[in-house]
Amino acid sequence: MTGLLVVLALQSPVVDEGTLVVRDDTAEVAREAFRLVAGRVGTGIPGWTLTTTIRYDRVRPVVALAPILEVGRDSAPVGLQYDVSGREPVRILGQLGGGRFTVRVLSPGSERAREFPAARATVVLDDSVFALYTLVAWRAGPTPATLTAIVPRGLRRESLTVQDHGPEPTVLNRDPATLRHVTVTGGLNQLVHLWLGEGGRLMKVEIPSRRLTAERAGL
Numbered sequence: 435m436t437g438l439l440v441v442l443a444l445q446s447p448v449v450d451e452g453t454l455v456v457r458d459d460t461a462e463v464a465r466e467a468f469r470l471v472a473g474r475v476g477t478g479i480p481g482w483t484l485t486t487t488i489r490y491d492r493v494r495p496v497v498a499l500a501p502i503l504e505v506g507r508d509s510a511p512v513g514l515q516y517d518v519s520g521r522e523p524v525r526i527l528g529q530l531g532g533g534r535f536t537v538r539v540l541s542p543g544s545e546r547a548r549e550f551p552a553a554r555a556t557v558v559l560d561d562s563v564f565a566l567y568t569l570v571a572w573r574a575g576p577t578p579a580t581l582t583a584i585v586p587r588g589l590r591r592e593s594l595t596v597q598d599h600g601p602e603p604t605v606l607n608r609d610p611a612t613l614r615h616v617t618v619t620g621g622l623n624q625l626v627h628l629w630l631g632e633g634g635r636l637m638k639v640e641i642p643s644r645r646l647t648a649e650r651a652g653l
Contacts (some may be wrong), residue, residue, distance in 0.1 A: 457649075464489060509552060559592075572634070626641050
């Protein structure tokens with residue numbers, strides 16, 4: 435099923451696509467290729483589908499994380515298929531229903547599940563996947579707003595605050611740039627800086643507490 439969803443996503447109208455280069459301090463540790471398309475693939479229902487794959491190939495065995503997240507017209511998550519490969523491969527399935535987002539984590543010989551209340555201001559995040567922050571930025575305005583983040587791999591949720599600070603100077607791929615600045619506070623990361631370009635395109639993610647950056651390549 436995952437392969438079919440990827441094929442359908444490739445045939446859908448593209449909203450944005452690109453590659454993020456992830457660095458720990460100055461050392462490159464991963465690359466994340468993502469594609470955001472209009473519509474919930476396979477259903478024809480309005481919304482969006484975000485397909486992303488990030489490979490951590492500086493470790494052995496190589497770890498690859500590949501979530502496919504569907505969101506509705508209100509940008510709330512409605513479906514998730516997520517494959518994790520490496521030393522401990524798992525498949526994660528998420529589904530909205532009855533006012534709850536149910537997450538199932540399937541691994542060889544075991545299955546875990548948890549239901550999360552699905553308030554309207556809900557997003558799906560992962561500690562090691564950064565394109566997902568695109569959907570967080572959609573909810574940012576000049577006034578701080580509270581979000582609930584579901585973290586499926588950790589079977590946990592976090593309370594976050596997101597705020598849009600407008601255009602501010604930064605550095606992108608070592609060059610000066612002026613980009614829209616969004617902050618996300620709370621949770622394990624404490625503070626995340628999102629930098630957005632024209633049309634709300636995610637250009638850079640900074641997580642100071644982890645000394646991590648993810649910058650869009652090929653500019």
